[in-house]
Amino acid sequence: MKKLYVVLLIIILTPVAVYAWNDCPYGLLNDPFPGSCSRYVDTNQDGICDHSQSPSSASTNTTSDLNTDNTSIHESNESVSDIQKLNIVPTENYYMVPLIISTLILYLVTYLLFLENYLSRRNYLRIWKYVLITSFIVTGVTGMILIIFINYGIESSWNLTINFWHVEFAIIMAVTTLFHFHLHWKQFKNVFKI
Amino acid sequence: MTYDLITISLPLIAAYLGSYFLYQKNYIKRSTHIRLWNILILLTFLISVGPGLTLLCLVEYGIALPISQSLLYWHVQFGIALFWITIFHMHSYWKSSPSETGQKTKKQDAVNNEKNRRDDG
Numbered sequence: 267m268k269k270l271y272v273v274l275l276i277i278i279l280t281p282v283a284v285y286a287w288n289d290c291p292y293g294l295l296n297d298p299f300p301g302s303c304s305r306y307v308d309t310n311q312d313g314i315c316d317h318s319q320s321p322s323s324a325s326t327n328t329t330s331d332l333n334t335d336n337t338s339i340h341e342s343n344e345s346v347s348d349i350q351k352l353n354i355v356p357t358e359n360y361y362m363v364p365l366i367i368s369t370l371i372l373y374l375v376t377y378l379l380f381l382e383n384y385l386s387r388r389n390y391l392r393i394w395k396y397v398l399i400t401s402f403i404v405t406g407v408t409g410m411i412l413i414i415f416i417n418y419g420i421e422s423s424w425n426l427t428i429n430f431w432h433v434e435f436a437i438i439m440a441v442t443t444l445f446h447f448h449l450h451w452k453q454f455k456n457v458f459k460i
Numbered sequence: 461m462t463y464d465l466i467t468i469s470l471p472l473i474a475a476y477l478g479s480y481f482l483y484q485k486n487y488i489k490r491s492t493h494i495r496l497w498n499i500l501i502l503l504t505f506l507i508s509v510g511p512g513l514t515l516l517c518l519v520e521y522g523i524a525l526p527i528s529q530s531l532l533y534w535h536v537q538f539g540i541a542l543f544w545i546t547i548f549h550m551h552s553y554w555k556s557s558p559s560e561t562g563q564k565t566k567k568q569d570a571v572n573n574e575k576n577r578r579d580d581g
Contacts, residue, residue: 290524291524292515292518292528292529293525293528294524297461298461300461301461302529302532303532357520357521357522358519358520359520360516362516362517362520399550402546406543406546409536409539409540410465410540413465413536413540414465416461416462416463417462417463417465433516436509440509440512440513443505457498
């Protein structure tokens, strides 16, 4: 039964890996191995991210790359990828605005409860401290995993999932950090006092 | 493109240990040690989160700018620094806030209650 749960969890968490061409969200063209972000995918083994090249240029590269050795890949690794001239790229939804608004509403509710004495200052501070620590841990750990994946050229179907949760928790962390400044405003101002 | 995970992490850890050693041996005040790392965390937070949020907005609205790759690069580089400095920050403040450890809680709650009673009255 446990195994069934684990399999179900993996199916739910693993996104459908759709490897598309010429749809880099950063607008990069011919991004060399190991890529600038965690989306790097190279189905035709030409040392260039599929998202940053069109299928036609990829097929041309494949035929030409058949005659080249690994040194050309290492050379292309050091070069910086071009930026797409087009300004419009496919959108991706990270729920930025709903997340910011929800976190803000929750903060205001707890602030109101604190002001109305339904919540002690200790618990009020504690709640937001734990939210900040949790969001930092998830953001930090997923970020580190992504850096290791990029640096060592590790491709997996988990890259997009990890990237998604990195962004989601980073949004919460950024907003909660602003609340952290509000909660510790006196100490915050003292940092810059000489 | 690869990111400087080790070359950023090791000097930062060494610098924090150095600063902590100086504070422990009373060469510098605790406030100096804390203030130094608070300024650094604020700077790395702003430099890492700024490009991160800019990139997020661009990706959400499907816009690619010529500076997108530079933004991503500096977001990651300063993100590595932010990761370590945040751990140092948590270490510095671990159980140091009186309001969170409960030392002043009752007093503060009483003051709050009194204030609210006056407002209601």
